[in-house]
Amino acid sequence: MEIPAQLEALFTKGVTELMLIGSDNCFIDRGGALERVRSPFDSDAELSSLLIELALESGSRLDLAKPMADFSISNFRLSAQLRSAVSTLPMVTIRRHPKSQITLEHLLTTLMLTQSQANFLSEAVRTEKTVLISGATSSGKTTLLGALVHQSAQRCAVIEQTPEIKVSAPSFSFLERPNNQEGVGLISQSELLTAALRMRPDRLVLGEVRGAEFVALLQAVNNGHPALATLHARSLAEVPSRLLLLGQLANIDRELVAQLAMGIDYVVQLENRETRRVSEIGKLKLDPFEVVPIEL
Structure with missing residues (x-):
């Protein structure tokens, strides 16, 4: 299954992301400020029809009863919404991932x-x-994560919400499964993390920590399983508060979260200002709970 030609044509050189807000508002991202371009759709109905078709072909569900869906087609990740109670317009954000494996050497050439x-x-x-x-949204977290997974010679267990990181045997990947039409069948990242630990991985890889799986990951790290993961935070200074918040959402005491977080060896901060780049690398400190930058 391939993405339609009218959408793929917008991904000219340097474009990594495409955003449609209704059929009239189309924007592309080359790694800096958003650029407005001509939309390939004549009506909202045309856009909605295509989104429903693409979701169905990818094995996902997108309809009035479930007006939001995340799914992947080839090397594109789509986050789609139909016009409904949650949105007055059909919308989609499409992110393109390179077809070939990105390496640290490649990231060096792109600065x-x-x-x-x-x-x-x-x-x-x-x-x-x-x-x-x-890092913040679209700062390159998944790109760097994939490069580090490729750099590792270990058997990695990759756990994601939508498939973005390329792996090959002996590494393997698990994908979170949402509820079905009856509202049952959810397989969460926490459950996948537990299952992955039974398969003798050398390293755990979590696409993004955003909920209860965070505490499960920290427990695994403190039990001797090295890990790679991403976190949404705008600066190194913001990381400790984000970790504490995730712990709070999982009903874990602040002191315990801070203690468990000491199993994280390094924090890499990314920024997207004209270009995506690693701005700092730091190390967590317990008292006070903060990230201290490392001089390289």
Whole structure:
């Protein structure tokens, strides 16, 4: 299954993301400010019809009863919404991932990180350290995560909500499953994490920590399983509060969350200002609970 030609044509050189807000408002992202371009759709009905068709072909559900869906087609990830109680317009955000595996060497050529940062992260992976990749939306967290997974010679258990990270045997991947039409059948990332631990992985990889799976991941890390994961935070200074919030959502005491977080060896902060790049690498400190930048 391929993405329709009228959408793929908008992904010219340098474009990584496409946003449609109704059929009249179309924007592309080349890694800086959004650029408005001509929409390939003549009406909202045409856009809605295509989104429903694409979701169905990908094995997902998108209709009036379930007006929001995340799914993947080839190397594109789509987050779609129909006109409904949650949105006055049909919308979709499409992110393109490279068809070939991105490596640290490639990220060096795009200036996403420096040679010293690449050497540091390569050594961290080689010595089985746990690395948390932090950044805002579209800062390149998943791109760097995939490069580090590729850098690892370990058997990685990759757990994601939607498929974005390429792996090959002996590594393997699990995908979260949403509820079916009857509202049952959910398989959460926490459950997948537990299942993955029974399959003797050398390293756990979590596409993004955003809920109860965070505490399960920290427990696994403190039991000796190195991990790679991403977190949504705008700066190193914001990371501790985000970790505490995730712990609070899982009804875990603040002190215990901070103690468990000491199993995270390094925090990598990404930013997207004209270009995506690693801005800082830091290490968590317990008292006070903060991230201290490392000089490289």
